[in-house]
Amino acid sequence: MTKLSVNINKIATLRNSRGGNVPNLLKVATDIENFGAEGITIHPRPDERHIRYQDARDLKKTVTTEYNIEGNPIKSFMDLVLEVKPTQVTLVPDAVDAITSNAGWDTINNQAFLQEVIAEFQNKGIRTSIFIDTDLKLIEAAAKTGTDRIELYTEQFASEYEKGNKVAVKPYTEAAILAHKLGLGINAGHDLSLDNIKFFKDNIPNLDEVSIGHALIAESLYLGLENVVSMYLHRLK
């Protein structure tokens, strides 16, 4: 079975836009768990434009499902994760000013560095995952870092699938087959959505977990709008 971990960055974006506590990030995380999601994902960025470091600490007290923290292992991020001790840390090589994650790790050139930080997290009992593209040489090198899992970076698949190019899933299938052979767990994420998730899942063997945020929150708005507009109209009668 593939677990759904909901990325709540966008809830924090909305909250921060007004400076108060609406929507309440902790309550939303608990509600998402109560609705059946099997995990909560956050990606605190160094500028704290959405998830704040304090959110990561507060969520540790309330999240009862799998808690996944994503980010680039710079010192402040490593200190935070080692303090909070989530279920899983997902290492993402994103630049400080990146609008969103836009590349996977070069696991060949960063092998020694990744080995070192992965060992540090694992020594504290934190499962590790590496955000990665589908190049098979990168998957082989990922296995040598000692990581527990990889997270396949699905942006390319999602954009090609939207154009009708279903064959774009093939490199992901091949990467997953090799990763499984090498003993790695398999996660996936970025731009997965209600439109593409079933096809992706059906084509990726041994898919442990997907983390979905941007599309899921946008879809929640669309699917909830009719209900909320009619509730307002009812109150205005």
Ligand SMILES: CC(=O)[C@@H](O)[C@H](O)COP(=O)(O)O
């Ligand atoms: C690693 C990944 O693909 C997601 O964490 C994505 O980066 C979400 O981050 P933003 O919400 O900042 O775009």
Ligand SMILES: NCC(=O)COP(=O)(O)O
């Ligand atoms: N790891 C991917 C993630 O957490 C969510 O990415 P997105 O759905 O916001 O693109």
